[in-house]
Amino acid sequence: MAGVLRAERVWVETFTGLRAGQFERLLRVVRERGGDGPRVGRPWALPLSERVLLVAVYYRTNLTMRQVAVLFGVSTAGVCRVIQRLGPLLALEPVRPAESAVERLWIVDGTLIPVRDRRVAASSRNYRFSANVQVIVDADTRLVVATGRPVPGTTADARAWRASGLAASCEGVTVLGDGAYISTGLIVPHRKRPGRPLLKGEEEDNAAHRKVRARVEHVIGRMKNYKILRDCRQRGDKLHHAVQAVAHMHNLAFAA
Template identity: 50%
Template sequence: MQIVTAQRRELIEVFTGLRPRRFHRLVRAVHREGGRALAPDRPGRPWALTLEDRVLLVAMYCRTNLTVRPLAPLFGISPVAVDRTISWHGPLLALTPGKRKPGRHQVLIVGGTLVPTRDRTLSASSKNYRFSANLQVLITAETRLVLGVGRPLPGNRNDCIAFAESRIKDACGSATVIADGGYQGTDILMSHRRQAGQDRLPDWKGQHNASHCQVRARFEPAFVRVKNWTILRDCRLKGDGVYWTTSGVAHMHNLALGRA
């Protein structure tokens, strides 16, 4: 007996953070990416769940970080079918690159976040005292929408290096990008620092730092909503799983804001 289904509209917002109308926009996006295709390892055999229920299953997995065993009876399918659904449909929820790159009149904010993961080939012991991956996240300063998520790197990698190696730099276009002081040596706009021998900054630099901090502060509240998804606190997926999970959660975050 299936307990959780997308037909129960009250469950959609609980497990996805989306209202039913926006959830169906997510389902249509997954459909365009090939969500209705049959399982590649079992061609000819249809999925046990509808596309809406499969998308809800992946969202519930990301929201609760439950393993496949407790998820299976909730959706009335086997643990193997749950694993197959997550593996095939999870990457389809990820953000798709925009058709146009940001222009020079736009202001973007970039920041790094550590996602604990059990894949030791992808992670490293980090400052949060856990094996984590460094993911670079790019948002717009005006709308706080997530524009892109960089490829995961070991958590001990500095942000200034991860900015280029994660390929998030390619998504910036010609826009003005601001960040904290961890991006030394890049062309990102950062706050001024005192030089050797300086007791205090000039007034104009202090004013610039104040306005810079006000804009950059928009990153944290936006990303706090993303980090509320439990899977980003202990990701058990391997390989690209950390990437598509973070990108998929960012996609649902954009839809929840009603601007994606």
């Protein structure tokens, strides 16, 4: 059966959330990372542009591989091989703090992503088996700076932050977190203590803190327009690759 989708403007914009120029930038990154390199054995059934579109469609729609195979006119096994090969190449490039990092403001928050793989998930407060993923966002640009590797959803945000290794990439940058990040070195809200209500200045600080920190929640909400982050059927490192790829596509869509 012939495939329906091709890497044309109407399909790219409809199925990926990216405009044609943004998709071209994504395609260029994958090509530079060796996505179209030599392959041992049979050649790919699809050109690189359509393989990248296939991965983006899979992450955006969370269709099964069998459904995606029908759309592109390839076998289910072929879809699996394309996702395994190109998924890691769509990853977000980690942002390094610039010389003016002292003037930057980043925000971190954890989000629960339902995932079928019980090795990276745990029954969590969203009543599903989920993984906790830490996301850092630039407060000014609303771009994703970095994401951490998934940990079981029962892991507290402070512990997940320490385990993620993201702190090393935030040296010299002011990072905001919510009350779950106490004792991590991040800027957190003032806490109410028994018999000691917040002072007026502390309440104002907390209100300003909430207003800024809401930006990371908005970004995470936009990322979850890619339905792979609402119910990930992938196993092993595939969830991490999906989060990285979605962050990359979010940045491409939001920066333009």
